[in-house]
Amino acid sequence: MTKVARGSLLGIESLEAGEILKILQLARRMNPQKPRALLRGKRIVLLFYEPSTRTRSSFEIAAKTMGAMTTLVQSSGSSIEKGESLLDTGYTLRAVGADVIVIRHPLAGAPQLMAKHLDIPVVNAGDGMHEHPSQALLDAYTILKHKKTLKGLKVAIMGDVFHSRVARSACHLLTKFGSKVVLCGPPELVPEVATTLAPGVSVTRHAEEALRGTDVITLLRVQKERLAGLKLRLDDYIARYQMTARRLKLAKKDAILMHPGPIIRGLELTSDVADGPQSVIVEEVRNGVPTRMAILARAAGKTR
Ligand code: NCD
Numbered sequence: 001m002t003k004v005a006r007g008s009l010l011g012i013e014s015l016e017a018g019e020i021l022k023i024l025q026l027a028r029r030m031n032p033q034k035p036r037a038l039l040r041g042k043r044i045v046l047l048f049y050e051p052s053t054r055t056r057s058s059f060e061i062a063a064k065t066m067g068a069m070t071t072l073v074q075s076s077g078s079s080i081e082k083g084e085s086l087l088d089t090g091y092t093l094r095a096v097g098a099d100v101i102v103i104r105h106p107l108a109g110a111p112q113l114m115a116k117h118l119d120i121p122v123v124n125a126g127d128g129m130h131e132h133p134s135q136a137l138l139d140a141y142t143i144l145k146h147k148k149t150l151k152g153l154k155v156a157i158m159g160d161v162f163h164s165r166v167a168r169s170a171c172h173l174l175t176k177f178g179s180k181v182v183l184c185g186p187p188e189l190v191p192e193v194a195t196t197l198a199p200g201v202s203v204t205r206h207a208e209e210a211l212r213g214t215d216v217i218t219l220l221r222v223q224k225e226r227l228a229g230l231k232l233r234l235d236d237y238i239a240r241y242q243m244t245a246r247r248l249k250l251a252k253k254d255a256i257l258m259h260p261g262p263i264i265r266g267l268e269l270t271s272d273v274a275d276g277p278q279s280v281i282v283e284e285v286r287n288g289v290p291t292r293m294a295i296l297a298r299a300a301g302k303t304r
Helices: 017-029 054-065 086-095 110-117 133-146 165-176 192-196 207-210 225-229 235-240 280-297
Strands: 043-048 069-074 098-106 121-127 154-158 181-185 199-206 216-219 256-258
Touching: 017 165, 017 280, 043 054, 043 086, 054 069, 054 098, 054 121, 054 133, 054 280, 086 098, 086 110, 098 110, 098 280, 110 121, 121 133, 121 280, 133 165, 133 256, 133 280, 154 165, 154 207, 165 181, 165 216, 181 207, 192 199, 192 256, 225 235, 256 280
Parallel strands: 043 069, 043 098, 098 121, 154 181, 154 216, 181 199, 216 256
Antiparallel strands: none
16 A cells, blocks of 8 residues: 555644645544544554654544544554564554554654555654654644744744754745744754755854744754763853743743743753743643544544
8 A cells, every 4th residue: 555544644744734724723622621532433543763852742642532532652662663564563453443543753754654555644753853744733733823924034043953853844844834943053953954944944053043033933852971972061052942931032022932841941942931921832732632633624624
């Protein structure tokens, strides 16, 4: 089988702007407090080969809120641990009656591979350093709660862009709608080649340049071990790139501060900024639920 089932969500790059808008519109109609049982009788498998808190719990709550049955399959405690292949796990889950598979995998392309071989929708919950489409959608949903349009916005993305599937999906989504994306960090974390991701993406090494006049700031997780492996000094990183109250002042007055999580206080940002009035980090997590309700409803063909 080579055709991907309708309702699959594999990445943002291949999605047309119109389709993205449809998902965002559907998400706005979703009310987690007053849900409709759109997915009653559906079985949704959450297949997680990597740890996750926000993504997994919000997919699960989104599914259950709409009346679906969910089951979690994680690498430890399943046949994955015994060395079963990705496709055999997929066939097994299909055989026991899965209607939709939500998959997170450390390798780029894993969700695509599964989607090509199964006749049910597959939703990518993050694949390696490739894409994290549901995060890009919930981030766009969040931005549009604060800004009228994505067109003409300046969005600064700071931190470990190279290893970030969140950054890749965000670049694709935002530039499809005419935002300007400025990626910021040292060359080891933000390679120059990132400008080829999409037209409208630029790179700077200077936080001041990224932040001046910015409407939206997205911070990404920076791992201490990774800095050490790249021979980057933690105190240098903090001195040049950490989001502090002083740096935040360079952005527009009404700029919003985002972070997909998990956040590391004292590294990517200071606590006062994380909890400050411009931070929408908690709201962003909350918006994961209606956005993922829309993604799952679309997967099940319930878009009305
Ligand atoms: C991100 C991920 O897993 O890609 N987190 C998330 O899904 N909310 C970012 C990260 O792990 O740094």
